[in-house]
Amino acid sequence: MTVIEVSKLQKRYGDQVAVRDVSFEVRAGEIFGIVGPNGSGKTTTVECLTGLRRADGGTIRVLGLDPDLARAELRRQVGIQLQESQLPDRLKVWEALDLYSSFYAEPADWRALMADMGLSAKRNTVFAKLSGGQKQRLSIALALVGNPRIAVLDELTTGLDPQARRDTWQLVRDVRDRGVTVVLVTHFMDEAERLCDRLAVIRAGEVVAIDTPANLVAKAELPGIARPTLEDAVLALTNPTRAAA
Template structure:
């Protein structure tokens, strides 16, 4: 069942078109990623979805509600974390959670939420004194305090160190596992690969690809690559005859085989039948990073970070 449906969304700021034409459907219970270079229209798209900005064209439905017409009803079932928290510096963690909880008919218990998100010992800490990771955890807590059915998270892990990013990923997975549908805007390819069931790549206000991370990576064309040293001489034509193999190169005693599908199984089975061992075997997969660069023709902002 589609929880979010966007058809031909069009949004301008004055004369500037931020979103030309975006269509996508997010299914119940998935983590759906929106990827794209800086200025692609990602934030504008999710702000329109959340009813924070009116669109000039197209149709949006979130849980069957129109974000502008049914904004009040939508607020009760949609949790939103945007890039700027807008929280006052002096507000304490406990106060922020109680304040946000008061906006909802059926909120979560702020104390339980603080414990779940590792903020219990920060309950009396003012917002300005939280670390980056703690601020992000509070942002997640505020996005889910209303017990939403859908949550939008915009660049949640930007600025976090690798450890804090991983902890945040686990939190996002736990939210999904509790039955909440998650829409995640991210610059990080590894984040999308790890978390997202499907991703839409947006460039210059249009969806240029929409698929699972693995399918997008496979489509980037690099496919898979194996490198190994055969333990005995091997007729290269046998490898080239395999349907999975698209190219073969020799580097000294090493063979480099590129291909698609179940390449590793096909090649290792052929070798095994000839009692040849693939010594020093290394396998590389195409990544979402490759797909992103192939699709958009450029990198993705802050760069691929080791996480």
């Protein structure tokens, strides 16, 4: 079953074209990745599909809803963790979860969610005192506290050390195992390869490929590279001149 449909999405900021032509579908129960260089339109795309920004062209349907016309309903069914998400420094972990749960008619048990994310020992710790990995765990918990059908996670592991990144990857798998469809924006190819069932590769505001990580590697034309990686394949799609060099 398709839960997200994006067709010919366009978004401009003044004279700057952020998204030129983006189309893809996301299936229920998968981890769908969006990858591409900085400035390629990844974050703008997910902001449009979650109703945080209004598209200038194209159509979007999320669980059959138009994000521009049904924002309130959409936010009850879609959990969001964005790259720039921040909480007040003095807000405690339990306070944040309790506050966010109050926004929903049928929230998850935030105490159980806090335990599932390994944050029970930090329940009285203020946001400013959490480590990077703990902040990401809290962000995921806040994205799930409304019992969403879809979770959108943007650059989830940026700035984390290797162990914290691996721990966060397992949390993403756990989210999917809860029955939640995941849209994951990342610029880490190892992360995309380990987690994603399929990937949309975006270059300069356009989707240039959609496939499984393994198929993207297998289809890449990479002369002189005997054992290409996903990073090689994505580079060839998003920066052909550099890849050829």
